[in-house]
Amino acid sequence: MINTSFEKIVNVAKIGTYEKVDLNEVVSLALNEDIKPSHEDQQKVLYLGIDIQNDFMEEGALGVPGAHKDVERTTKFLYNNLDKITNIAVSLDTHELNQIFHPSWWVDSEGKHPEPLTIITSEDLKDEKWIPVKEKKASIDYVRKLEEKGQKNLCIWPYHCIMGTPGAALESQFSRMVHFHSIARQTKVTKVVKGQDPLSEMYGIIKPEYSRENQTNEDLLKYVRQFDKVIIAGEAESHCVYESVRQIVEHFSDDIKWLKNIYVLSDGMSCIPGFEEENEKAWKALIDHYGIQLVESTDINL
Incomplete structure (x- = not known):
């Protein structure tokens, strides 16, 4: 009781x-x-x-x-x-702001960041539809490995659960x-x-x-x-x-x-x-x- x-x-x-x-x-x-x-x-x-x-x-x-x-x-x-x-x-x-699944990590040919819920595939990277701002080789490898392993494709999420903030x-x-x-x-x-x-x-x-x-x-x-x-x-x-x-x-x-x-x-x-x-x-x-x-x-x- x-x-x-x-x-x-x-x-x-x-x-x-x-x-x-x-x-x-x-x-x-x-x-x-x-x-x-x-x-x-x-x-x-x-x-x-x-x-x-x-x-x-x-x-x-x-x-x-x-x-x-x-x-x-x-x-x-x-x-x-x-x-x-x-x-x-x-x-x-x-999380931190700059992580591979956040908009800041990627840009298109005009330097614009992807909108939340954008899916990035290895084909996108081959065509340079999306380009990593940093860690280019590792970022491309990551997207490819997700597909090879049958994991969920890379999805760009809104900035969320940032360490030290009320949202986390x-x-x-x-x-x-x-x-x-x-x-x-x-x-x-x-x-x-x-x-x-x-x-x-x-x-x-x-x-x-x-x-x-x-x-x-x-x-x-x-x-x-x-x-x-x-x-x-x-x-x-x-x-x-x-x-x-x-x-x-x-x-x-x-x-x-x-x-x-x-x-x-x-x-x-x-x-x-x-x-x-x-x-x-x-x-x-x-x-x-x-x-x-x-x-x-x-x-x-x-």
């Missing part, structure tokens, strides 16, 4: 508003709880929140339609399962909930920073789309595998959530029994517009090959 009401922790009307998070208040509320500490859990359950940050909220720099409702449903799920979720881990997409911070109400859980269950919020390599996009939390050096986060893989069940949600469904799940299941592809205990909350994530068809096919393939479960937050029984 939780002493603190959901409404005292999460103000649904404030989701996506950059509200200042008063962690002193959150801690004070959580200290009033008398819930067993997470280390006593017989079943170890991880909630993994992917990029639930201000810039991916609906009014953010790279806003995802539906994100506010996703956060509302996710925080209610966390609240309703506070005594069953052992640990919470969150990823933080974190956890969404305020989600932040309140995960830190409330941390104190109430006497556990640490694991925070994973990703996306800082200027020469690679990093949708998934485990490794970049392509890089010349091995940047696989082996420690994170080991951490995730400690849990009996893993619950995943976040933004955006078609990119960072999907690629995170794909990287995890491909790494543990020889452990199908465990993979069946990965649950992705279908009502806790939303797709970037224009990628819906591709997104639906991609999820179906993961489910068919690896047995992960795509469920609504109200249907999962922990």
Whole structure:
């Protein structure tokens, strides 16, 4: 039984508003709880929140339609399962202005930068439709390698989640909930920073789309595998959530029994517009090959 009401922790009307998070208040509320500490859990359950940050909220720099409702449903799920979720881990997409997927990296023959959502292909580079401003050889190699490996083509995104800016911070109400859980269950919020390599996009939390050096986060893989069940949600469904799940299941592809205990909350994530068809096919393939479960937050029984 939780002493603190959901409404005292999460103000649904404030989701996506950059509200200042008063962690002193959150801690004070959580200290009033008398819930067993997470280390006593017989079943170890991880909630993994992917990029639930201000810039991916609906009014953010790279806003995802539906994100506010996703956060509302996710925080209610966390609240309703506070005594069953052992640990919470969150990823933080974190960039600088000059990275290969931002407009400043590329120009056309007239010196103009590409608009957001421009797709750049190796054919474009061959025709010099787009020219890298810096790291020319490495940039061309990156675009080619994406195509060779069957990864997503290079997409130019609006400047988003710039290190040290409010847009890169956890969404305020989600932040309140995960830190409330941390104190109430006497556990640490694991925070994973990703996306800082200027020469690679990093949708998934485990490794970049392509890089010349091995940047696989082996420690994170080991951490995730400690849990009996893993619950995943976040933004955006078609990119960072999907690629995170794909990287995890491909790494543990020889452990199908465990993979069946990965649950992705279908009502806790939303797709970037224009990628819906591709997104639906991609999820179906993961489910068919690896047995992960795509469920609504109200249907999962922990």
